[in-house]
Amino acid sequence: MSKRLRSSEVCADCSGPDPSWASVNRGTFICDECCSVHRSLGRHISQVRHLKHTPWPPTLLQMVETLYNNGANSIWEHSLLDPASIMSGRRKANPQDKVHPNKAEFIRAKYQMLAFVHRLPCRDDDSVTAKDLSKQLHSSVRTGNLETCLRLLSLGAQANFFHPEKGNTPLHVASKAGQILQAELLAVYGADPGTQDSSGKTPVDYARQGGHHELAERLVEIQYELTDRLAFYLCGRKPDHKNGQHFIIPQMADSLDLSELAKAAKKKLQSLSNHLFEELAMDVYDEVDRRETDAVWLATQNHSTLVTETTVVPFLPVNPEYSSTRNQGRQKLARFNAHEFATLVIDILSDAKRRQQGSPLSSSKDNVELILKTVSNQHSVESQDNDQPDYDSVASDEDTDLEATASKANRQKSLDSDLSDGPVTVQEFMEVKNALVASEAKIQQLMKVNNNLSDELRIMQKKTSRLEKQNSTPESDYDNTPNDTDPDDMGSSRKGRQRSMVWQGDGSVPDTAEAHTAPSPVLPSTEDVIRKTEQITKNIQELLRAAQENKHDSYIPCSERIHVAVTEMAALFPKKPKSDMVRTSLRLLTSSAYRLQSECKKTLPGDSNPPTDIQLVTQQVIQCAYDIAKAAKQLVTITTKENNN
Incomplete structure (x- = not known):
């Protein structure tokens, strides 16, 4: 961060203290609870960044801080400032409100529906209105008044507007004037630094001509933002554009x-x-x-x-x-x-x-x-x-x-x-960077997934204990992902149809089906599947604890116990299940277990080429464990539904 937030700063949505996230395109700071709602809206509504734990281009953070400190939030809450709003019962959220539905409904109304922004008088031709707003934006970006430009953008001004008389875009104007924060704002709203004006010059050209070297370098970074971000995600490095x-x-x-x-x-x-x-x-x-x-x-x-x-x-x-x-x-x-x-x-x-x-x-x-x-x-x-x-x-x-x-x-x-x-x-x-693919974060995520899975298993056990055991079920394929309502189940369904993969050093992953075996609709009892899944999750938790405590020598024995548990669980199912969903889940389960063993073996001392990066190995181990847990959970879901039919 370019500076520490003042303690007096509060969440733009609920006025809670010490906001730790920013909504970049809205120019606001928000608290954890409100951020959880912003994230569910999508980047087209709100682009969130953590103020301390996310890498920031200094001028981008400065742009958001400037907007926040100059009352950008009043743009999104314009009508709420009218005393008549209080009389009508309309109010913003407060820190004591529940996230759902109170804060969530207010935030969606504020940013998604734009329910509180200032409305322009109705015009017969909307395109003329947008053109007028864009011309105003074109003129305003030569000044340092960011909140005026954000207000125009919120009303429909176009960041890439090409002025027919001037022959250029707002970003050309801002670059010529050396307004780096205006350039940041325009870029957030989609302005293209590579656009040429009527004389064939780009905003970068004007920044360099004017001696605004920091702005010129930043515009080049913005121009390559997509590929830079993808490369940084993988290896923690950025190209040397200079x-x-x-x-x-x-x-x-x-x-x-x-x-x-x-x-x-x-x-x-x-x-x-x-x-x-x-x-x-x-x-x-x-x-x-x-x-x-x-x-x-x-x-x-x-x-x-x-x-x-x-x-x-x-x-x-x-x-x-x-x-x-x-x-x-x-x-x-x-x-x-x-x-x-x-x-x-x-x-x-x-x-x-x-x-x-x-x-x-x-x-x-x-x-x-x-x-x-x-x-x-x-x-x-x-x-x-x-x-x-x-x-x-x-x-x-x-x-x-x-x-x-x-x-x-x-x-x-x-x-x-x-x-x-x-x-x-x-x-x-x-050398995967800690900040982006933090092993600790992934461990904690998987811990949470396993805890949720254990809770679900206990619930399923109670349900299945009241049901009569069934040795066969109607012939039915689960062609679609189980449509459970809670988001974690949606997460498991995302992993469910991944096919098995051949990993270096593993050889071929054994298929659970044999060519000469006829497809079988018979599935094991739900209780048996739950019992084996509990064994798998218990072993995964041991592995995660070892990862948390940096006990890398425990990886191999943990992976072997997981492999045994996975093998025992796979043995419950027919050699060739009729359900395609069961087959793909079993493949993911067994291939992930083989992959886990292969990754864990990399911790063995000896000559390795290239040298073993224990952090990367840990990340791969955690990912394999995550896939195993998800596949096991999906098999529980499928067998429960089949056996209850």
Whole structure:
């Protein structure tokens, strides 16, 4: 932070003391409880950052502080300042109000419905009004009056408005005047630093001409914000834009042989139009933001009563400006585990660089491949029959699922990674920064998941104890994810349809089905599944405690106990379950257990190449444990529903 918050500062939404989060695009500071609601609204409504535990460009934080200190909150609460509002019973939330429904309803009305902003007089032609507002914005950005510009933007002024008479945009004007905070505000609302004016100059050009070097450098950073954020998410480094390096493309630390399927999928990604590729990249950027914010959120809540199911944001909230299929595709990004998501991010970085530099499609240095596979929910077929790659920026039509599987190129031991101006070694890639992928935060998250799972298991046991045991069930496939209402179940369903993966060093993961065995609709009793799941979660908790206490020598025995428990649980099910949902859940369960053992073995002393990064190993171990817990929970859910039919 550029400065410490004054103790007198209060939450913009409920007036609670010591707000620790900011809503960047609203110019406000908010408390933890109100932030939990902001996060559920989506970045198109509120872009939240923690004031201490999130990296901030100094001028961006200064912009938010300036807005807050100059009364930006009154823009969003304009009509509430009218005494008549109090008489009519309309009031803002207070610290004593419950988060749900009181604070949540007020915050949604304030920011999503814009219920309290100043309304302009009705005009016959809305476009004229927007044009007038944009012209006012164009004039205002040459001054330091940020709140005036935010008010105009809140009323509908366009940050990228091209003035027909002046031949430029508001960002050109702000850059020429050296107004760096205005430039930050315009960029938050979508202004493009690469836009050319009528004479072919960009805002960066005007900033440099005027001697505003800090502003010029910041505008370049803003121009590459998407790819910079994705690279920083993976390796904690940013390109050196001052010296002309605009991309960092990390290598994966392990590799898989490229299949023809992967190569075909890569070509399909590369053949996307620039527009569709940009949409996909923006969606992945939003998912990176969601994952990073989740990590900070979990690390800062101290597991108080605030961390409840109502504060979980399991996937990207719906943006009504996008199509339903694009929203579905955005939400399915949350299904990707850490390894798969890293693969997707690297593929996007690689192709973004290729597109900007105009490189040909063929490349001898493809670091990573991505398969986006569509699986029809309405057909219960073997996963190997569904391996059709599908690159798209949105989900497929109807109920198809957008999923990704990692497929990594051969590791280049010469450090010849695909970079712009400077190599990133495998070791550097493995130096994953604490702030973004904090092991402690992930441990705590998984602890919470396991505690919730244990509670659910006890509830299910009580229910099933009153039911008569059934040895067979009607033939029925669970084609769709269990539609449970609580967000944590939605989280488990996201993991449910991930297929098994072949990991380096593991060999092939044994399939739970055998080709010569006929499909069987018979499932084990719910009580048996619950009993084995409890055993798995107990062993996972031991592993997590070892991770918390840095007892790395306990990883291997813990992983072996988990593997035994997983094997025993898988043995309860038929060799070839008829339900496709059961098959995929079992594959995730067993493949994650094999992967866990492989990761834990990396803690053994000896010659390792590259040297073992214990922090990265711990993160991978936690991710594997998380996938195991989720798969086990889904199997409990499926068998409970089947046996109760």
